[in-house]
Amino acid sequence: MTGRPAAGPVVGVVGAGQLARMLAEAATPLGVHLRVLAGDADEGAPEVVPDLVRGAPDDPAALRAFASSVDVVTFDHENVDHGALAALEAEGVAVRPGVATLAFSDKAHQRVAFASAGLPVPDFLVVDPAEPDALDQLIGFAERHGGRLVAKASRGGYDGRGVWMLESDDLEDFLDGYDGAPLVAEPRLDLDLELAVLVARRPGGASATWPVLETVQVGGMCDEVFLPASVTEDLAARAAEVARRVAEVTGAVGVLAVELFVVDGALLVNELAPRVHNSGHLTIEGCATSQFEQHLRAILDWPLGPTDPVAPCAVMVNVVGGPEGDPRDRQASALAQVPEAHLHLYGKRSRPARKIGHVTVLGDEVDEVRRRANLAADLLAGTAPGTAPGVDVAGSVDG
């Protein structure tokens, strides 16, 4: 751990993944000193953050020592000890977002609270798998929804993990093999499309919302995000309003990402992340203030920045590890074909299906920009067909 600088705030980030790494990128120009609590060696932040404290985020003693050394505590991920955080909060530590907001990561809590606040959510059923009538409840719910449902673990899922598509006939076997957290059952919806709205909120409630984003999921994992979303202005305005309400209901401080389903033209809240989020990465180059800078400004209770897009369209595509090689050796081939691509590599080891980076491309026409962003991401991942020598390098500024 290095000492704090002579002036300015120290922000403590619990967790050392790529979100901490990108928070560090935003903190440096702002003159905000970042200290990171890192539990695992192969993560994104340690390569670029000198002020690293080694300790497990789920160890209350480590968390307490870390919190006492910084001005504000924030998060790279939600796998933290909420009891320990609540105790720190009670002692006056600035934990942002607070424990009450982090509690909404629990999907059961979220669905119940949002439904009672009048927010649009899918029909749902919370089931404790240990209850004797759990199976009957799930079968009854499935029968009301065409004999099938989606079951989600209320805690611990991400990137498609902890989500199961089930038919009535599967439910008994599924429950026999499941011993996790309470389940949330929902109907299998026929989606028009998926949206994400990012909101930043200061402790006093002042907030700023970015343009509504369209997200493309592949296998339950975010693959691509772009703006403008292909929705009407009216729907975009309603999506932004839902997100602002979610920020209020959850009492969020900092950035909050709200993922929405559009079903038959109507909005339903799907998930939320009480932090900077994959869906907001395109704001780094695509909007006047990035989600990472805005998050720091919000948790420090500084005035928020404008969120307007800086180009007619922006597309972000995730880079996942491929069967061989590493994207850190392939930047030149990606830039040869897409010189305008903004590369973001997270400093994590490449493994198949692991998110290890993303690419953002700005431009005028969404289909063309999507094509180019996907090409750059494929070239980095080593999965593009056109990586052999002799391919056309159209678009390179130096031919």
Added chain:
Amino acid sequence: MTGRPAAGPVVGVVGAGQLARMLAEAATPLGVHLRVLAGDADEGAPEVVPDLVRGAPDDPAALRAFASSVDVVTFDHENVDHGALAALEAEGVAVRPGVATLAFSDKAHQRVAFASAGLPVPDFLVVDPAEPDALDQLIGFAERHGGRLVAKASRGGYDGRGVWMLESDDLEDFLDGYDGAPLVAEPRLDLDLELAVLVARRPGGASATWPVLETVQVGGMCDEVFLPASVTEDLAARAAEVARRVAEVTGAVGVLAVELFVVDGALLVNELAPRVHNSGHLTIEGCATSQFEQHLRAILDWPLGPTDPVAPCAVMVNVVGGPEGDPRDRQASALAQVPEAHLHLYGKRSRPARKIGHVTVLGDEVDEVRRRANLAADLLAGTAPGTAPGVDVAGSVDG
């Protein structure tokens, strides 16, 4: 020193100032690992670069050990041992820019070489102050230029240091008190305005030039830079052409900044910096590819990125230390009045007249954007009149 990552290039930066800090900001998303040779404790980079090697850049042994641990050597500043660098280069170390380019930091060498290459330079005279007729030569030069001249130390000057405005009558006293490097005498010119052009050049000669910038100097120190420059398209094109020629003549690799005088509508090369430069800081937000990213791409021999501006105008204003306080405690007051400002604080201790940061603002109308950028810089420096409580915070997104 931390180990090199499992994949990707390692760039070694000699010197740990704000240029190294901003190179680090650009290296992180690219997945380029940065290692920095740092000689002084109070500089900008150590706060944000974990892979720091302590050693003096002018110590040949330290330089050699450092160079052997990286793939490419580049520079935060030019105060390096050229003999040691030349030896490394001869052994095949990738020193970028190379010693032949760094030699152009010597103003005497530069003027002579540029004049013989047909580049437009002011009338000049190189004088060795130890020569017995040095005074006579200077007096003769001054007499041909209205009885006055500018004397510049050929090496070691920066930010207005090493430059003297002299009359014929001052010359004897001046020479008596001077025992530095050879002097370059030039006429005192009546400038229309000053320009800067940044060029990035790959080892094979492919290059990219940013839009021509207008610079405003105060007391010999760059105060403000903006685009578009208030010159005709024709003059801008000629300035870009001069800069490209300078890059070729100097054999530059990486970013090169060329500062130009405009006198009676004609261009004259003033200075050059064979590296990223203060005049190019607005490219971070103002252009499709920043000078820092482009420098890394150029020295790694990767394809260069587009350099188009992303907004109609962009203004950068330097932040210098004031008599009290630190800009790292004043971000919120600057952002309250100029929420769209992009702040860059360098992590250096605040001292009067020391450059410790800069601010960039993008917008549509250059006078208004200049006003707002200057306001933000003044607020950070603690010198703005409107910092008392109760000032209007118009423009804040959250009112």
